[in-house]
Amino acid sequence: MARLYHLARMNDKWFRLDEPLVSAFVERWRPETHTFHMPFEECTITLQDVAYQLGLPVNRHYVSGFLTDFHVYIQGAQPAWQWFQELLGVLPPANQIQKFVVNCTWFQETFGECPEGADEETVRRFTCAYIMMLLGTQLFADKSGNRIHIRWLPFVARLEDMGGYSWGSAALAWLYRCICRVANRHVVKLAGPLQLLQSWIFWRFPGFRPAGYDAFSWLLASRWSGYNPSVSEKGPRVQMTRLRIDMLQARDVSMLTSYV
Structure with a gap:
């Protein structure tokens, strides 16, 4: 996918x-x-x-990380953190957030292991979180190596389309x-x-x-x-x-x- x-x-x-x-x-x-x-x-x-x-x-649609006015960029001007909660079912506490990045440790503690027998919606949320961790730590890591930017929300929101991008x-x-x-x-x-x-x-x-x-x-x-x-x-x-x-x-x- x-x-x-x-x-x-x-x-x-x-x-x-x-x-x-x-x-x-x-x-x-x-x-x-x-x-x-x-x-x-x-x-x-x-x-x-x-x-x-x-x-x-390497030969599909380009990936954009455009960040200008990010808080109104996604989902028809819907606030970014509101969309984050809708997609992942939870919001990180304030001490785990730095503007538009979330500490990776919070992702790991919250989405480290999908519960056995989880329903489809829960599995999808854990999948979205896992892919955000992959992108934020493996491909597009910053100097800290321990922060996940929420710029990836528009991509994980459409998991079925992610394979069409030139990662x-x-x-x-x-x-x-x-x-x-x-x-x-x-x-x-x-x-x-x-x-x-x-x-x-x-x-x-x-x-x-x-x-x-x-x-x-x-x-x-x-x-x-x-x-x-x-x-x-x-x-x-x-x-x-x-x-x-x-x-x-x-x-x-x-x-x-x-x-x-």
């Missing part, structure tokens, strides 16, 4: 972010071209990568935007679908792959689900990764890499 099944699997098979590796690659990002400036050529993450890595549709294109655009913010030096914490970025690095640059993850699986990003990088000596690891990137040549890159 929503065509987010593969993303749901990633949520169950999470892998940790290798911060030094990702940081060293992000330093190579050029906002003016949306490419990584490598020693041998410019390269970037493409829609094909998104489709293969995350299994998301992969929207996720890639959001990742580009997040990397650009960090590259401009005004933001220090990277957000966005970082599992896509890290898996792209592993697949396109085999020399950076962790050892012992040779079993093929679909979606491709799930291959690294058990990877647990070291959290010590981040500074030296960033420096070492920079040096390794400096020495990269075209032959060190997977032949499937897209160049621009």
Whole structure:
């Protein structure tokens, strides 16, 4: 229905972010071209990568997160929080809300497990909440990684239509935007679908792959689900990764890499 099944699997098979590796690659990002400036050529993450890595549709209707006058935007000027309550059957307490975002912990505590024998309406509400959590934490996470924006209400209100949207294109655009913010030096914490970025690095640059993850699986990003990088000596690891990137040549890159 929503065509987010593969993303749901990633949520169950999470892998940790290798911060030094990702940081060293992000330093190579050029906002003016949306490419990584490598020693041998410019390269970037493409829609094909998104489709293969995350299994998301990339050729359907565009996804809009337009937020101007959001409180009167949805459902014929119906107040956003009123619609939230109608769709999910409950409102979060005031201390769990920050303007138009809700703490993810509230979603998890309220909709963590659908009751056994629940009626169709209850199942639908839990489904809407779960998809909002997927979108807010897996594809369109902010820097906190723990907040769910209610901009997704218009989409989950029409579950039958969700499969008709290009979620992969929207996720890639959001990742580009997040990397650009960090590259401009005004933001220090990277957000966005970082599992896509890290898996792209592993697949396109085999020399950076962790050892012992040779079993093929679909979606491709799930291959690294058990990877647990070291959290010590981040500074030296960033420096070492920079040096390794400096020495990269075209032959060190997977032949499937897209160049621009």
